[in-house]
Amino acid sequence: MNASPIIQGWCPGALRPMQSGDGLVVRVRPRAGRLTPDQARGIARLARLHGNGLIDLSNRANVQLRGVTPASHPALIEGLRALDLIDRDAADEARRNIIVPPFWTEADATQPLADALAQALAAADAPQLPGKFGFVLDTAATPCLRDVSADIWLETGPDGLLLATQADRALRVTPQTAVAEAIALARWFVENGGVNAGRGRMAALLQRVPLPDRFDAPRIPATAPPSPGTVAQGALVGFEFGQMQAETLAALADLGPLRVTPWRMLLIEGAGAAPDLPGLITRADDPMLRVVACTGAPGCLQAHGETRNLARALAPHLRETLHVSGCTKGCAHPGPAALTLTATPTGFALIRNGTASGTPIRDGLSAADLIASPSILTEFP
Template sequence: MAVADRYRMERQDVSSRREMDTLACAPDAPSMARGACPSLSAPMVTGDGLLVRLRPMTPGLPIAQFRALGEAAAKHGNGLIEITARGNLQLRGMTTDSMAGLAADIDRAGIVPETGIAIEVPPLSGLDRLEIADARDLAARLRREIAALDPQPILAPKLTITVDGGGRLTLDAMSADIRLMATKADSGSIVWSLAVGGTAQTARVLASLTAEQSVPAVIELLKTLAHLGPNARGRDLDAVSLPLRLPSMQDGAFGDADRPISPIGIHRLGDNSLVLGLRPSFGQIHARDILNFLDIAEAAGANEIRTAPEHALLVLGLAERAVRDVELAAANHGFRTRADDPSNHIDVCSGAGACASAFYPTKSVASDLLDEAPELLDGSLEVHLSGCRKGCAHPGEAALAIVGAPTGYGIVVNGSASSEPVAYIGKQELKSVLARMNRLVRNNKVAGESAEECLTRLGTDAVVTALRQG
């Protein structure tokens, strides 16, 4: 049987397993379905035990609370802590018997997990003098109004709302079902642009609203989504289906957004305070490393830890004289400290051994990618290493995705992990394929051209040809 035919059969098999996983989920049992959003009350079954996803209600955690979280991860799980692409914390390796102890320790530390619909605000909200508005107040009002709905709307598990007040670290690159973005009107007043289905560049703008108008408008959109069904997302909304008449209704997008600033590196807030942005290597770190690092950071003056999109962790409270020493300590404890680190442009899921659905060790392949294809990692594109077609590490489209299956890999160009691959390769071919992709870009780039621009100009056919050589 050809590799392509085997891979298509495997894709059907994985789809069947996903349907079975969803049917197996119950509120009082560990979940197997990615859409279940694993929490303290409903952890997800993975290859290394139970996984819990946690987002505290507060923007950040004092050092003492973050230390308590690390100690709880080591005591009740396998000690592995992850920061997701959206800035959520994940604790791995718990058992059914250890979950009660984990929940008790988190409660004892005073950490209150956020529940309900995910409402994201920029990680430096309330601290950044460049922000147009503090998004936290509007997000809190929105949470209260949603919690007061009776009956509660039944919505897609992964539905996300972003409330972005602007500033250094925006949520422009984060895909959301509903977006509120602060802008300044000609009069100097703050206006919130309401859009649905996408990133800041791709979402469709519906209206420009005041803060007072924004909350009821979002509530009506949620009710419409609930009416459309439990799997409806922002992209499913259209002008015909909207039951409300929004002020200044218009089609379009937010327009040309500035290239997002990486959270990794040193950020100055304008009041002589600094923020150090770090990224655990491939999004994962062991509790012992983070606990040792926290001791060093606290001794240097750090007082708060926040998480951020792009698998980032932000250290607050450092003075100028201490930040470089803490940055060096971070590098010695498993963190990436530079925005231009090539590994920042690889989105990696947990992989085989940690996830029951994964078909290959993604972190090992990430190391191969760094060695074999550095030309691809110039920062112009993201490479997604997905152990299976669920695409947990990068739900959206990527310029290049390497998707695992029992007999090898599917190569997806400009698509998500669930997209149809343009080529199929066997298990032993991956290193040579990465080397071929590297040569394709190196030999065809013109002066000043990025890897993304080069691959776009060459087109998918050229990529497929390169993949099939040899």
């Protein structure tokens, strides 16, 4: 295993899956972040038939089927196509990287904007964007997706819609102009060399090219990500490391439509309380909400160590968020965390207030030592 992970520069899809240690990872991108009961039941059935029955929720509000083989992949795609979950081709699938908040209502602009943006990104003259380039439609009353990994935001502002990036300033738009302006900003990104800047992300481009002067509107503060519990639209439920068995998804589908969130939770539309099902996180004080961990070894070919048993063992001892990463890519939590343990060929590196590739304050830590003495995490030199 190489010390440095291979950076693919693209995310898995359904039509372009990614090889992992337990087979192909097939990512399904629900349209506008919503699964009908039939779609959710269908995904659960297909996960059992053509994969290993494990289903992940990604931090981009997608659903991933694991353990798919090259032989089972064609039948899986046909099943997903019958559920209207497959794009015309892999290029359209990659561009339709759109995240919406789960708190939309029929009266707001979220669903029409999502449909219009998806159509614009599938047009013949759409800009050719990198595989990880993403859009957020944060059109709830108060923005709640500011921390999501993305490149272009449409979000609520003090006087209506704003078109924004990671920068502090934004452009005022209307529901009628929002999609066209978003596509124009994406085209500006391409024309200014963004495709070749820092894994093809907007943040890297903005370090050397400022936004046009017309981006002069202030952004409003965003709310913190929600916890499991009831909201106006239904009940939010979480899962350890965002992973569930196919049977769990099928049981949730029997309760109503499901909205997929970037917090690795599902919102059950119209539910007045969380269901009593095994494997759900339903309390805001559950210790497992304080840990984030990728698949790790052996499920990921690039991981230098097992991650989830370690995270599970440390969770009850934490007061801050801990990210346990199998390598320096930090796929499960791309942004900084209060505490990060990154697996390396010589043990775990401990990073404070940084990403998985950050500078460690300690290294060479073993999982056994960390489990035996969790205080190591807070004994900074």
